[in-house]
Amino acid sequence: MRTLTGTVAVSLALLCGSTAAIAQTAQDKKVYHWWNAPFVGEPPKSPNAKKLPLISVRGNKFVDPQGNPVLFRGLGISDPEKLESQGHWNKEHFIKIKQMGALLVRIPVHPIAWREKTPAGYLALLDQAVEWCTDLGMYVVLDWHSIGNLKAGLFQDSMYDTSLAETSAFWRTIARHFAGNNTVAFYELFNEPTLFNGQLGRMSWDEWKRINEDLIALIRAYDRETIPLVAGLDWAYDLSPLRINPIEAERIGYVTHPYLHKRTKPWEPKWEEDFGFAADRFPVLATEFGFTLRKEGSDVTREYGKAIIKYLEGRGIGWVAWVFDPDWGPPMLRSWDTYALTESGEFFKQAMQGKVE
Numbered sequence: 001m002r003t004l005t006g007t008v009a010v011s012l013a014l015l016c017g018s019t020a021a022i023a024q025t026a027q028d029k030k031v032y033h034w035w036n037a038p039f040v041g042e043p044p045k046s047p048n049a050k051k052l053p054l055i056s057v058r059g060n061k062f063v064d065p066q067g068n069p070v071l072f073r074g075l076g077i078s079d080p081e082k083l084e085s086q087g088h089w090n091k092e093h094f095i096k097i098k099q100m101g102a103l104l105v106r107i108p109v110h111p112i113a114w115r116e117k118t119p120a121g122y123l124a125l126l127d128q129a130v131e132w133c134t135d136l137g138m139y140v141v142l143d144w145h146s147i148g149n150l151k152a153g154l155f156q157d158s159m160y161d162t163s164l165a166e167t168s169a170f171w172r173t174i175a176r177h178f179a180g181n182n183t184v185a186f187y188e189l190f191n192e193p194t195l196f197n198g199q200l201g202r203m204s205w206d207e208w209k210r211i212n213e214d215l216i217a218l219i220r221a222y223d224r225e226t227i228p229l230v231a232g233l234d235w236a237y238d239l240s241p242l243r244i245n246p247i248e249a250e251r252i253g254y255v256t257h258p259y260l261h262k263r264t265k266p267w268e269p270k271w272e273e274d275f276g277f278a279a280d281r282f283p284v285l286a287t288e289f290g291f292t293l294r295k296e297g298s299d300v301t302r303e304y305g306k307a308i309i310k311y312l313e314g315r316g317i318g319w320v321a322w323v324f325d326p327d328w329g330p331p332m333l334r335s336w337d338t339y340a341l342t343e344s345g346e347f348f349k350q351a352m353q354g355k356v357e
Contacts, residue, residue: 072318074104101352152201
């Protein structure tokens with residue numbers, strides 16, 4: 001009897017100890033109450049939000065508050081999540097960009113990175129970039145960096161996989177978060193729409209037009225100042241549908257990506273027919289193009305570089321060269337060690353400083 005009583009006593013003691021430990025663990029554990037979770041994208045209320053002059057649309061130009069046209073010259077960086085993972089996400093990186101002569105920095109947000117980092121985590125990176133650019137006097141274009149057919153939900157690579165619902169949610173979050181921040185001058189709604197010769201399904205200009213009009217309406221429910229940019233079809237190259245059926249929205253701009261391989265010489269008449277004509281009526285920005293000099297054909301490439309800069313600026317079209325990175329192409333950096341420039345990187349540095357004739 002004494003043995004049984006002792007056993008019961010020990011068991012009760014152990015049970016009480018376990019119960020106390022569980023209770024303590026429950027107290028220590030932070031319980032997630034989803035019904036009290038804040039909406040991701042709360043505006044940061046930066047004290048520097050109005051430090052740079054607001055860029056707006058007047059007629060076919062991007063203008064400053066005094067109505068003076070602004071011709072943007074800039075460059076694109078690689079995805080912030082990539083840069084952070086490689087140890088290069090810091091203000092020094094943006095100082096190097098400023099030293100190149102850039103007025104505009106294009107920041108590509110890949111759908112896969114947005115999901116893996118989580119919107120809250122990714123917004124923290126973008127907030128840093130916007131503050132750094134503000135301090136350095138550079139504007140920002142935020143680019144939803146997908147390639148493919150948004151209507152069909154088919155994309156060129158898994159890193160670009162997204163959906164219309166996710167794209168809409170992204171811009172809702174971004175517009176709410178950056179509304180009122182003058183540094184974020186542009187929202188590039190979709191990087192490169194393409195059907196890839198039918199491999200990514202079908203989508204007409206009318207269908208693409210409606211998707212963009214819906215995205216613009218959603219953005220402007222939160223942010224009526226930042227300028228939406230709409231890409232042409234054919235990997236964001238072709239703006240010819242604007243002749244008869246432009247986007248039904250005011251105070252927007254259009255995007256072209258005039259890479260060398262898009263057309264053969266003579267380039268200028270084809271550029272005029274494909275996208276240049278649009279600059280007579282609308283603001284146009286060439287947000288991505290670049291080149292790599294190779295032994296074979298390098299003379300043609302150098303000729304293209306001078307020709308495209310001369311044509312764009314003669315048409316009043318600002319431009320953003322791709323890409324300020326040694327890993328992605330066409331690269332403007334040889335390596336991270338010294339930030340040494342490739343030949344194309346040196347060319348675009350000269351072009352941003354107005355030294356290319």
